């Protein structure tokens with residue numbers, strides 16, 4: 127699962143609702159990619175003042191074939207970097223590092239799984255769905271978004287999953303509401319033994335809570351701001367409880383982005399809990415130390 | 417087809433020396449931008465570098481600051497990590513032996529909250545085999561002096577360096593890492609050298625603040641952060657220039673925004689005996705080895721037979737011979753001799 131650094135190029139880009147689905151020729155990246163992992167792309171071109179890479183969940187990965195390996199991502203335009211990606215055409219060069227991060231853990235024995243995707247978060251779930259089905263797991267899906275154009279992969283989900291529930295905040299597609307409104311009934315109907323979720327932080331937490339109420343595990347892929355994506359800078363940390371019950375500030379780029387939902391201290395994300403390993407007693411912030 | 421012998425770039429002796437300690441080449445990682453080398457080893461052999469400068473280690477494990485810890489800025493970034501790390505025990509049992517095993521030269525960066533912390537850290541490292549050099553990060557708040565940063569006060573900086581020198585192993589160079597956030601960097605540099613520093617690493621990050629105009633609050637949870645990346649390069653080159661001009665015999669490990677071999681060459685010409693590549697690693701995990709290859713090529717193109725011939729070259733008067741004049745056939749050695757004579 128060693129990541130590679132390659133100069134790739136755009137094979138295709140198309141609009142899908144509010145998003146851009148981009149296929150990149152990136153030899154070697156797909157070979158060892160696992161569901162839940164991500165790629166980090168340089169943005170803005172060679173003379174850009176945008177220094178840092180942008181992270182995107184791997185939506186599809188094709189190891190070999192005519193193009194010597196491709197990866198697919200789904201991009202929501204947010205700021206300058208994503209706007210640049212959304213302006214690329216076929217043949218444009220893109221510098222790719224990947225696959226990065228720890229993948230979703232797969233059940234050792236067949237078990238019914240519910241996959242929950244919020245917005246473009248569903249992109250990271252389709253590879254997982256395929257792999258679960260290949261291991262004789264029943265797969266049900268729940269997709270949610272603010273509005274219909276922000277849903278991703280409805281058709282594919284219909285084809286892949288035994289059942290699909292859709293929710294939108296504005297009721298523009300599926301049921302009006304949020305994914306956790308329907309998650310309990312899907313878990314019950316499917317007799318689910320595990321939940322996987324990918325999407326905004328509040329949704330991940332809520333999915334974890336629902337799964338916990340059914341006493342089943344929930345794995346979530348978090349999205350923390352990252353400077354390096356490869357584990358060297360300590361930018362992307364969040365408080366996570368270890369097997370030894372000790373809370374540590376762990377790196378979401380290498381120890382995650384996939385975590386067990388019940389290990390993430392959701393209330394404390396964005397802080398350093400006082401009982402975390404190495405927490406310093408509260409003091410006035412002091413300038414200087416990096 | 418007839419064979420043609422093409423000219424190849426002449427080989428450059430890339431050997432570097434810092435305070436008598438020899439390194440195979442002058443390109444290092446920068447503290448806090450390479451962890452302890454393990455992650456970068458997925459992308460290149462860390463033994464290929466002059467050395468790996470490790471994340472500043474403290475006496476005890478440290479959780480660091482809350483998030484967000486990062487804000488991207490034009491050609492740079494602010495970070496406020498707060499020195500998160502495992503502490504010296506875990507570092508010595510886990511990270512240092514790994515580096516030694518790889519055949520890498522470990523430059524261990526230490527950070528403390530008091531003079532005593534630094535002394536203890538230096539003492540612990542003196543017991544460890546395989547420490548090629550110690551870099552003392554003095555850009556840390558002194559809890560015994562209202563959180564004043566050691567490196568911003570020549571007196572506090574020299575107290576730290578003196579304490580480290582007293583405990584450090586003989587034959588292992590001690591470098592003081594300077595903060596640019598001072599009015600007179602030469603004064604701090606001199607204080608460190610007078611206190612026994614064998615050399616100087618410069619520069620650390622510059623203090624900055626970014627405000628989020630949507631939340632109307634600072635972007636970083638810790639409010640302030642350290643600015644790094646190409647945005648700070650001219651400041652860093654200026655610092656190296658001033659200190660080298662004042663103390664030409666003190667070796668400098670130069671850094672601040674180096675992303676290419678030519679960036680590195682600027683530091684060398686300004687007086688650095690070696691360079692560290694920091695933030696550029698986030699954009700290109702292979703940046704240190706790429707910078708090394710590019711620096712070698714840049715030196716060859718400019719006719720330097722040895723890397724060391726380029727150190728401080730920008731302080732000398734302009735070369736009287738026009739560059740690229742085909743009629744004047746002077747070897748680099750002759751040119752160097754000429755320059756020495758001029759000097």
Ligand SMILES: Cc1cc2nc3c(=O)[nH]c(=O)nc-3n(C[C@H](O)[C@H](O)[C@H](O)COP(=O)(O)OP(=O)(O)OC[C@H]3O[C@@H](n4cnc5c(N)ncnc54)[C@H](O)[C@@H]3O)c2cc1C
Pocket residue numbers: 164178179180181182183184199200201202203204205206207208209246249348349350351352383488
């Ligand atoms: C593991 C992971 C997987 C992701 N997967 C996807 C995906 O599949 N599709 C998608 O559209 N987006 C995804 N994101 C979010 C995406 O990385 C950001 O939207 C993007 O970096 C924004 O860059 P920008 O220049 O457009 O925005 P700006 O806001 O201008 O970016 C400024 C800086 O903040 C960082 N940043 C801003 N927003 C985020 C964010 N939400 N998460 C992390 N860093 C951020 C950027 O990397 C950059 O350094 C993922 C993020 C992570 C960490």
Ligand SMILES: Cc1cc2nc3c(=O)[nH]c(=O)nc-3n(C[C@H](O)[C@H](O)[C@H](O)COP(=O)(O)O)c2cc1C
Pocket residue numbers: 359416446447448449471472495497499525553593619620621642643644645646648671672673674692693694695696
């Ligand atoms: C994320 C990050 C963490 C850093 N941590 C440390 C540190 O622990 N100790 C230290 O002396 N310098 C630290 N630095 C400063 C760098 O070593 C370097 O001096 C500075 O970033 C300028 O070089 P650059 O522009 O090449 O990054 C850190 C820099 C960054 C960006």
Ligand code: FES
Pocket residue numbers: 351352353354355356357358359360361362363377378379380
């Ligand atoms: S982003 Fe640098 S350690 Fe995770």
